[in-house]
Amino acid sequence: MKLSEAYTVLNLSPKATPEEAKKQYKKLAREFHPDVNKDAGAEAKFKKINEAYQVIESGEEDIVPPTNAWRGSNIWSSFVRDPFSGGRRQYYGGNIDVNITLSFKESAQGAKKELKYSRQVKCPHCHGSGDNPINNGCKTCKGLGQVASHRQNSILMSTCPDCRGRSKTQPCDDCGQNGVLDSEASVTVSIPSAVTNNSVLRLGGMGNFNGSLMGLQDTYTDVYVHINVDADPDMRLEGTDVVSDVRVSLLDALQGCDRKVKTIDGVKKISIVPGAKNKDEVVLSVGDHSNVKHRVVVNVEYPEDIVKLIDVLKEGK
């Protein structure tokens, strides 16, 4: 969302002060809160208002909330600034991009790679909320916000009638009220065989902490592994096969011959059978688990001097 659009959404003049923006945001957020406003379109408007305020407050345009944030009807509160909890800053960790480089052999046969990257995890102290509850000073509930009443054999917890459960919090020192802590992740990923350059592997839910669904289930963003393959001048991948070329003279092709060819396991000797035709293939099993098919394509070279060729053939009679 552009800054100008954000001001329009909140019915604000672009010259509005941060205080005016906050006040207007709170007013509109209350008006369109899905718990309060059951009109069709209210929830969409509420999201828009949140997004707009986020843009104005941060000064960063085009903040896109994670798409999964809006699945379901009650999830909004886990992801957006909740106007009733004091407008605390929420986090949009976003997906993480990681680059890795594979050798040609690894791209052909697959590989296990250790990835290291930085990510944000939920602050264990405040459980991602950014604030820690403290005693609210109410004597009735001893500051807990809830009172217990005994009914028959069970204890029923209910909201304190005096303080109405109003909780008092203080900013979490551990995470500086961000709700998240920076951490280093180390993950071993299995790269499948026959991976081409510029492939992208998605590691679902291995990214940044992205809030809790209704405060119950933690969600994490994704990691996108961008794969770069070191090309080999002598070999290429065609589908799942490694393919290379070998050139032999017509005479060698007719008589049969041995040749040394480069494979992902190093140089190997192949035998070309007598009478081999142009584009015949010699197939090898290669790779650490012999799981890759290497096709060596025989390219028969005809002599440039056609008269010589005819002589050769005549001599052979």
Ligand SMILES: [Zn+2]
């Ligand atoms: Zn914390």
Ligand SMILES: [Zn+2]
């Ligand atoms: Zn109380």
